[in-house]
Amino acid sequence: MASTDVIGAAQAQKKQGKGMSSKKKSRGPWLERYSALILAVVLLGAWQVLVPWSGLSEFVLPTPLAIAKRIVNELPLLASHAYVTLFEVVAGFAMAVLVGMPLALAIFYSRAFERAIYPILVALQTVPKVALAPLLVLYLGYGWAPKITLAFLISFFPIVISTVVGLQSLDKNLVNLVRSMGASEWQTFFKVRLPAALPNIFGGFKVAVSLAVIGAVIGEYVAAERGLGYLQLQANSLFDTTLNFATVVTISGLGVMLYFIIDTIEARFTYKRDAAK
């Protein structure tokens, strides 16, 4: 997540124009911008050097280069499984959005509904979703259904909460402002409430999509014939640690990719409040 902060800061600098930021820039925007990358390279380099030096075998801890080579060699295999997991994650996340957003709206607009549903939601949230995985397999079989359901269940809560909080935290004076212009509730929602809540909502989406990846992979651990979680279990049983690592890297690559897709959509649809500060 640190890397997105860096990107956010870079965007802010771009929007800020030239004159105002000269002081900050003189401290080295180059170093600031690439600091995450530099640190990553240093850590990976250390790993690469320390493994042979310490005498650990490839079966215990492969070097980063070996993992990278393996990823390149096994690209078709990894891709075919990643494709399955990606589908489960996206489907589960989409369901969470489609169910979570209307629910959030109902909670926001109806006091009674909020009172009724909140305790239930919180109670459900305290159930560890992972513990439901075996049950879901029992009910829904070995296909993609239990994985999608798990991804949905695990990513649903942050979407509801962030949307409700985003809508509720609006300055009441802004509502008065547009009402004084004669706005209907419909207009108030689309001109003020929703745009003001978007940063919160996207924050919830980002958390949710990372969780959806976890949900899908755990579903695959329990019972699957395809998917990255399944591939990893296979590598495990074959003591193929390098492939195991290659799968882990692919899983996190999936999460990072989805995170950045949402981040890109957010940047297109919102203007950061303190972009120029």
Add this chain to the structure above:
Amino acid sequence: MSATTQMGAAVDISRLSKIYKTREDDDVLALDKIDLKIEPGSFVAVVGPSGCGKSTLLSLLAGLTPASTGSIAIDGDGVSKPHPKTGVVFQSDLLLYWRTVLDNILLPIEIKKLDVAKYRARAEELLAQVGLEGFGNKYPSELSGGMRQRVAICRALIQEPGLLLMDEPFGALDALTREQMIMDLQSMWLRLRNTVLFITHGIDEAVFLADRVLVMSPRPGRVDLDLKIDLPRPRQWSKTHEDKDYHGYVRQIRAIFEAKGILVAH
């Protein structure tokens, strides 16, 4: 679009009261049977101690809060919801940070579903009038507090409201910016000649700007003094502030606050 010489709206308030119901059933009587007639095209300032019901009066006039008893009419129409002829400037600028300055000014046009393209030139003209030429594509966070409040005023003026309601619009500004804004407001009003209700706790800015100053008593809000201000226009900053009559008016208002113990005489 040229500045149409549109007459201001007439305001007629009679026996207006507002009671806020609170949870601990000690209801707050914020306004107590206010009677008030405002001439079309006049500039009326309201001063009064904090909590006397000034904002309540404005909120009722804006159609944002229902009256408890009594009635308000704007150009003869009873007010029960926001009247299309009114524009409001609140104490904080309330600009939408995700919209550019120009899109903020055009918000009322969008909400009233009018042709936004037609008003673009007018919005830019207004910006130029308050010294913000070329700022249309900036975002509010790129402006200073004074600039933002100017934009908020442009937003209220885009439709040339027959009745402009302002709730301590310069309260949050530094003295220099405030002086500039007071002068800008006067020239805008001299051009438009609409009806303005200007709420403030600054006695001097009330006297400087208004044709008529209403002094409100502490809660429950009533009009204690209705003072006609007879100073030549356009008023100039130093000249008017040195005027003997100007000081007479200020003293008269201070005397009321001192008598009520809101200000200590010294």
